[in-house]
Amino acid sequence: MKPIIIGIAGGTGSGKSTFTNKIKDAFPNDTSIIYYDNYYKSQDDIPFEQRKLQNYDHPSAFETELLLEHLECLKRGESVQCPVYDYTQHTRSKEVVEINPSPVIILEGILVLQDERLRNQMDIKVYVDADADERILRRAVRDVEERGRDLQGIVDQYLTTVKPMHYIYVEPTRALADVVLNSGMNDVAFDVVSAKIRSILNGV
Numbered sequence: 346m347k348p349i350i351i352g353i354a355g356g357t358g359s360g361k362s363t364f365t366n367k368i369k370d371a372f373p374n375d376t377s378i379i380y381y382d383n384y385y386k387s388q389d390d391i392p393f394e395q396r397k398l399q400n401y402d403h404p405s406a407f408e409t410e411l412l413l414e415h416l417e418c419l420k421r422g423e424s425v426q427c428p429v430y431d432y433t434q435h436t437r438s439k440e441v442v443e444i445n446p447s448p449v450i451i452l453e454g455i456l457v458l459q460d461e462r463l464r465n466q467m468d469i470k471v472y473v474d475a476d477a478d479e480r481i482l483r484r485a486v487r488d489v490e491e492r493g494r495d496l497q498g499i500v501d502q503y504l505t506t507v508k509p510m511h512y513i514y515v516e517p518t519r520a521l522a523d524v525v526l527n528s529g530m531n532d533v534a535f536d537v538v539s540a541k542i543r544s545i546l547n548g549v
């Protein structure tokens with residue numbers, strides 16, 4: 346059976362992972378998650394100080410071809426070895442994680458709705474919305490706690506690349522979504538998307 350592919354997009358810190366995890370918890374045995382961030386290009390050939398300054402919010406930062414290949418494998422029922430991204434090093438780690446085919450595949454990331462080739466594969470397109478001030482505050486806390494960043498670096502990156510790219514590439518994809526969520530913690534939206542997944546899984 347062809348898997349259901351769900352795209353979950355939205356700005357940084359909007360609640361994409363929060364919503365994705367809720368779906369995974371609701372369909373634990375039927376769901377595989379692919380984080381687009383794991384497909385950021387490897388930058389082992391670039392010095393660390395330069396890697397820190399790259400634009401990670403432009404579509405060209407991703408190796409989308411590899412993700413497309415992996416999606417084809419999963420659709421054929423084959424497992425894939427997914428790269429694992431290390432935000433502290435701004436490059437891929439040495440690890441890979443095996444993703445197994447499953448009836449529901451969630452593709453999560455800021456730009457998953459931006460690439461037409463990805464978008465065309467999706468059965469449900471979701472955009473998680475949140476005010477910019479809330480997003481950057483959440484991101485700042487997370488990046489300090491989990492991604493090895495300092496506050497000045499977070500502010501500089503936000504103003505030079507994250508914010509402008511958001512308005513050029515991320516926010517316009519809101520209009521391409523089937524469902525726009527006002528927060529990743531919205532229970533009603535979660536029920537609506539879950540019901541749609543259930544109906545596709547049950548063939549009704």
Ligand SMILES: Nc1ncnc2c1ncn2[C@@H]1O[C@H](COP(=O)(O)OP(=O)(O)O)[C@@H](O)[C@H]1O
Pocket residue numbers: 355356357358359360361362363364483484487528529530
């Ligand atoms: N509606 C919300 N209210 C409060 N905190 C939230 C909300 N949505 C997400 N968060 C928190 O904000 C942080 C970033 O959320 P996350 O889902 O990881 O965002 P994204 O994946 O879009 O970057 C997490 O710590 C999460 O718990």
Ligand SMILES: Nc1ccn([C@@H]2O[C@H](COP(=O)(O)O)[C@@H](O)[C@H]2O)c(=O)n1
Pocket residue numbers: 356357358361382385401402431432434435436454455484507
């Ligand atoms: N080396 C990197 C790679 C990516 N980022 C930022 O991650 C953001 C996307 O992740 P979310 O969980 O916040 O959606 C994106 O805005 C990139 O700027 C980074 O800081 N460093």
